[in-house]
Amino acid sequence: MRRLGKWVVAVPMAILALATIYPLIFTANVAMKTRREYVLDRFSLTESLHWENIATAWNSVGMARYFANSLFVVAASVFLLLWLGSMAGFxxxxxxxxxxxALFIxxxxxxxxxFQVIMVPLSRVMADTGLIDTYPGLILAYVAQFLPFTVFLMTSYYRSVPKEIVDAARIDGNTVYGVYRRIMVPIGRPALLSVGILDALFCWNDVLIALLMMPSADHRTLMVGVTSLRGQYTDNIPTFASGVLIAAVPVLLVYLFLQRQIADGVTAGSTKG
Amino acid sequence: MPTRNTSPAVRPGHLGRTVEGGKKERARHGAARRRGRSERLAPYVLIAPAVLIIVALRLYPLALGVNFSFTGDGEANGTAVGFANYLELLDDPLFQTALANVGLLVLLLPVAVAIPGLLATFIYLKVPGHRFFRSVYFFPAVLSPVIVGAIFNLMLAFDGPLNELLGTIGLGPVDWLGDPGVAKFAVVGVQIWATFGMALVVFLAGFATLDASLLDAARVDGASLRQSIWHVIIPSLSQTIQFVFVTTMIGMLTSMFGLLYVMTSGGPEGSTYLPEYYIWIQQGQMNRPALASAASTVLFLIMLVVGLLQISVLRRAGRED
Structure with a gap:
């Protein structure tokens, strides 16, 4: 493309970039306003940062509890996914x-x-086994949901590890399990990181599985909590926006620091498939 | 052989015990022959937990669900009813809307693929600021549909910022989420906003495998940008394009629940129903699991057909070139 042409294209792309980022800036700005400020002018920059909105959402709405629930469920699910996925991939x-x-296929x-295709029978299986509305039940549902993806990516990654490394470790007297622990786990670190982040995002962002598996209110995950905000705070937009912000910030941080790993994970399936 | 190798092999010990405990026992009592057997069984031990979970919680429910769909609900619970659920589905206006909306999604699919494809092309050609564009465009893709939906509830509210903005240039206001004719386009628009970054990154990975000398040759021969896209980029990236088509369609059919749940709850007047939302309502709200299972089976078939159709169409298009 010619030099001028590039600039002509860059202008609409910049506008699109603004349209991509603006809704979040708007929400963050609203979260820091008072209700009065919001009603008078929703676009203006907030005059001072009203962190009390965040505090309200965090304390009285129960976001703190939901946040802790999500953190626990995601950590346990990702740990199990990486462990089982890397063993199977090896x-x-x-x-x-x-x-x-045959197993790979x-x-x-x-x-x-x-998930939509199996959600009805799965919830019945969970109810029959007493796992519905329990943390192990939700964790197991997440592991089952994202395990095929995890196994697939770990298998692809381990295929790129030279066979000689495994053979040499066997000759040195390692058992198969020793090879897994001493060679495959450390060597798989880049893939484990990138698959782990994606699995964490999937679990953190999910709402359907959590709604189905965790009906009672104090078992809510953060995303289910955000959906319940909507009904409660229709007339208090700043508090609503604060709740949304609380749920978005962890993902934003992950994105800022680990963007490359996320992109690697997303594209791994496309080039190997 | 050093015996320390037979101590629990998996670092997170407390969870490793169930799998590794048995092996430890075996190794302690075992002679070399025994040891050989444990080694031969090792692959099965390593893969067993994953296989058990996938079979018990994915494959078995799939079969169970298909089976459910031929049984009755409520008083007829468990008795065979043949295709009654499927007939009821076809008669239900809400399910008809859901299917019509799937048709709409299929029609909009080329747009949802072309936008990230074009943007990726420009980024690949190093438009000024391409690095920045890449990270900004990708960013909504990591947000939960729930967060995206909540944000756009604010943006698209009747007295919200978008209408205010349109008002300043003398347009609107539009009832984005309250008008049955508009709401479905608003929701699909938001879905595209939220996911085009994902497809963009996949396209860029495809571009990384593109032979740059082909593009240079086309340029030397005086090809315009449009000709280069049509004759060089599209044929070279047909694999990637196929992948994006299929994954975007799967995304539209299976990851819009959060948006629908937060933005419209299927309304107004049921105009934004999709099969996945219908399944949720029948299962959770209406207590009709068998009917929901029939809808699940239909959704599964749709996905199978759409996936296979797209692959074969694109294959043929690729061959003609």
């Missing part, structure tokens, strides 16, 4: 055994079953 990529190929097929 076995599927570097250990020849009967049925390995089965795992790929499971990747294409959306």
């Amino acid at each position: 076995a599927l990529s570097r250990l020849p055994f009967r049925g390995s190929k 089965g795992c790929l097929a499971a990747l294409f079953i959306p």
Whole structure:
């Protein structure tokens, strides 16, 4: 493209960038306003930072509780996903055994079953086993949902690890489990990081699975909490915006620092598939 | 062989015990022959937890759901009713709307793929500020649909900022979320806003594999940008384009629940229903799990058909070139 052409394109792209970022800036600004300020002029920059809106959302609406619930559930789910996913990925990529190929294909097929398709029978299975409305139940639902993806990416990653490394470790007297622990886990760190961040985002951002698996109010995750804000604070927009901001900030931080890893995880499936 | 290798192999010990405990026992009592057997079983031990979870909580429910869909609800719970649920679905205006909206999504799909494709092309061609654009565009993709929906509830409110902005240039106001003819486009627009960054990043990964000399050659031959896109970029990236088509469609069919739940609750007048929302309502609100299962099965079939159709269409288009 010619030099001038590039600038002609850059202008609409800049406008689009503004349209992408503005809704969040608007929300953050509203979160810092008083109700009066908001009603008088919703666009103006807030005159002073009213952190008390955040405090209200955090304390009296119960966002603190929901935040803690989400943190716990996401941490446990991601830990299990990475652990089970890396073991399976190691076995599927570097250990020849009967049925390995069929299991990998089965795992790929499971990747294409959306949650909506199995949510009715799954909630019945969870109810029958007494896991509904419990933390282990929700964690297990998340692990089941994102395990095929995790196994798939870990298998692809471990396929790029030279076989010689595994063989050498075996000759040195390591058992298969020793190879997993001493070689595959440390060597898989970049993939574990990038898959782990994506799994964490998926679990943190989910609302459907949490709504279905955790009906009672004090088991709510943060996203379910945000949906309940809407009904309670229709006339108090700044508090509503504060709640939204609380739920968005952790993701924003992750994005700012780990953007590359997120993009790597997202694109891994496209180039290998 | 050093025995320390048989101590629990997985660092997070407390959870590792169930799997590794048995192995430890075996190794302690075992001779070399035993040890060989444990080694041969190792791949199965490593993969067993993942397989068990996937089979029990994904594949088994899929079969169970299809089975449910042929049984009755309420008093007829558990008895076979043949295709009654499916017939009821086809008669239900809400489900008809949901299917019509799926049709709308399919029609809008090329737009949802072309926008990130074009933007990725410009970023690849190093428009001024391309690095900045890339990170800004990608950023909504990491936000939860719930957050996005909540933010746009504010932006699109009848007395909200967008209408105020339109008012200053003498347009509107538009009842973005309250007018049945407008709301579905508003929701799809927000979905595209929230996800185009994801497709953009996938496109850019595709561009990374593109042979730059082809583009240079086209430029030397005097090809315009449009010709370069049509004759060089699209054929070279057909794999990536296929992938984006399929993943965008899957995203539209399965990840809009949060938006619908927060922005419209399926309204106004049921105009923003999608199959996934219908399933949720029938299961959670109406207590009709068998009917919901039938809708699930239909959704699954739609996804299967759409996926296969798109792949075959794109294959043919690719071959003609």
